[in-house]
Amino acid sequence: xxxxxxxxxxxxxxxxxxxxIALNLKGLAYESRPVHLVRDGGEQHQQAYRALNPxxxxxxxxxxxxxxxxxxxxxxxxxxxxxxxxLLPPDAAGRARVRSLAQLLACDVHPLGNLRVLQYLxxxxxxxxxxxxxxxRHWIGxxxxxxxAMLAGNAATGRFCxxxxxxxxxxxxxxxxYNALRxxxxxxxxxxxRRIVEACQALxxxxxxxxxxxxxxxxxx
Amino acid sequence: xxxxxxxxxxxxxxxxxxxxIALNLKGLAYESRPVHLVRDGGEQHQQAYRALNPxxxxxxxxxxxxxxxxxxxxxxxxxxxxxxxxLLPPDAAGRARVRSLAQLLACDVHPLGNLRVLQYLxxxxxxxxxxxxxxxRHWIGxxxxxxxAMLAGNAATGRFCxxxxxxxxxxxxxxxxYNALRxxxxxxxxxxxRRIVEACQALxxxxxxxxxxxxxxxxxx
Numbered sequence: 001x002x003x004x005x006x007x008x009x010x011x012x013x014x015x016x017x018x019x020x021i022a023l024n025l026k027g028l029a030y031e032s033r034p035v036h037l038v039r040d041g042g043e044q045h046q047q048a049y050r051a052l053n054p055x056x057x058x059x060x061x062x063x064x065x066x067x068x069x070x071x072x073x074x075x076x077x078x079x080x081x082x083x084x085x086x087l088l089p090p091d092a093a094g095r096a097r098v099r100s101l102a103q104l105l106a107c108d109v110h111p112l113g114n115l116r117v118l119q120y121l122x123x124x125x126x127x128x129x130x131x132x133x134x135x136x137r138h139w140i141g142x143x144x145x146x147x148x149a150m151l152a153g154n155a156a157t158g159r160f161c162x163x164x165x166x167x168x169x170x171x172x173x174x175x176x177x178y179n180a181l182r183x184x185x186x187x188x189x190x191x192x193x194r195r196i197v198e199a200c201q202a203l204x205x206x207x208x209x210x211x212x213x214x215x216x217x218x219x220x221x
Numbered sequence: 222x223x224x225x226x227x228x229x230x231x232x233x234x235x236x237x238x239x240x241x242i243a244l245n246l247k248g249l250a251y252e253s254r255p256v257h258l259v260r261d262g263g264e265q266h267q268q269a270y271r272a273l274n275p276x277x278x279x280x281x282x283x284x285x286x287x288x289x290x291x292x293x294x295x296x297x298x299x300x301x302x303x304x305x306x307x308l309l310p311p312d313a314a315g316r317a318r319v320r321s322l323a324q325l326l327a328c329d330v331h332p333l334g335n336l337r338v339l340q341y342l343x344x345x346x347x348x349x350x351x352x353x354x355x356x357x358r359h360w361i362g363x364x365x366x367x368x369x370a371m372l373a374g375n376a377a378t379g380r381f382c383x384x385x386x387x388x389x390x391x392x393x394x395x396x397x398x399y400n401a402l403r404x405x406x407x408x409x410x411x412x413x414x415r416r417i418v419e420a421c422q423a424l425x426x427x428x429x430x431x432x433x434x435x436x437x438x439x440x441x442x
Contacts, residue, residue: 073320099294149275
């Protein structure tokens with residue numbers, strides 16, 4: 001597929017997963033260019049990719065002459081440049097609610113379980129697999145407990161995190177839920193989160209964005 | 222001071238510091254209600270505050286009936302409800318750049334050095350003060366190296382992170398710089414960051430937001 005939009009990502013990166021969901025919800029075609037985060041010490045650290053993103057993290061979206069980094073900034077950009085369907089509600093209070101739900105995950109949960117952090121814990125703090133698992137479950141659990149309270153206790157929650165259309169908050173929630181399952185976090189405490197994730201997973205935009213559907217996902221026997 | 226805006230924060234929280242900068246840049250009066258993050262096990266964990274913010278983190282801004290959490294969402298809300306002076310540029314590409322610079326700090330630097338993370342490292346991973354210091358310097362250094370490259374290598378950088386007016390990116394940078402000094406990160410590598418921080422610190426809005434100027438800051442002999 002050729003397209004003006006080029007997404008540099010990695011099948012299992014949850015930040016790239018968010019952007020794939022947003023692109024799909026907008027109905028935007030894009031060319032996928034995988035950046036392998038582990039092979040050869042990590043392609044994100046090589047000069048070719050660093051020139052695009054000095055942070056050496058995925059995703060990076062190239063839109064013609066624009067090079068865009070940071071998944072939340074990319075999704076806001078897509079929402080501004082392709083307004084329909086909107087990924088944020090029209091009112092300032094609703095927008096603040098959606099952004100706070102999204103950022104609870106994007107700022108306070110996901111970065112703590114990122115590959116580079118787990119590598120540092122292993123290499124510098126000699127944390128073994130079990131300790132890294134406890135670490136990951138702890139921070140996802142903390143975030144999900146707060147998110148569950150904010151979703152279950154608010155009349156603005158609908159079929160999705162905010163009302164009955166998917167927003168940036170849902171685009172952040174589904175990839176974090178994927179990570180929670182990967183780390184075997186018990187999900188019984190989070191019925192509202194589970195209900196919303198199921199509603200998202202029924203949509204084609206979310207189905208096409210799953211890690212296992214990406215061109216760089218490893219083949220399954 | 223009485224005001225419709227009430228900010229729950231803590232003098233040394235860099236997320237609260239960001240919001241203070243944004244409120245001051247907008248010329249908005251607010252009532253400050255300190256939440257002591259350490260005393261009595263942390264007032265943010267007590268029921269009165271949890272009812273406002275189930276995440277048990279500061280800041281939280283109350284605007285009449287609206288309870289707003291997450292510093293980036295709060296600043297976007299202030300920019301939408303009080304448009305002048307704007308804290309984001311008018312064009313989508315510029316807005317994406319400012320948000321990506323802000324989120325580099327808000328997502329990938331600050332959460333890793335947050336109090337609750339340092340407490341977990343100490344209590345669960347038995348990391349002593351020296352290890353926690355190395356951890357903090359490592360993540361701030363990683364972020365600042367990328368930020369320096371993104372600022373120094375881009376014609377859109379001006380007196381401030383983006384052009385000649387302060388934006389959300391500057392509101393995130395100055396508190397992170399404060400943390401960098403606190404952890405004694407050598408700053409020689411970051412001349413553009415230092416230049417921009419100095420330009421910010423010359424402004425009254427930034428001066429009034431510094432931790433030591435807050436009502437809950439400890440008295441200095």
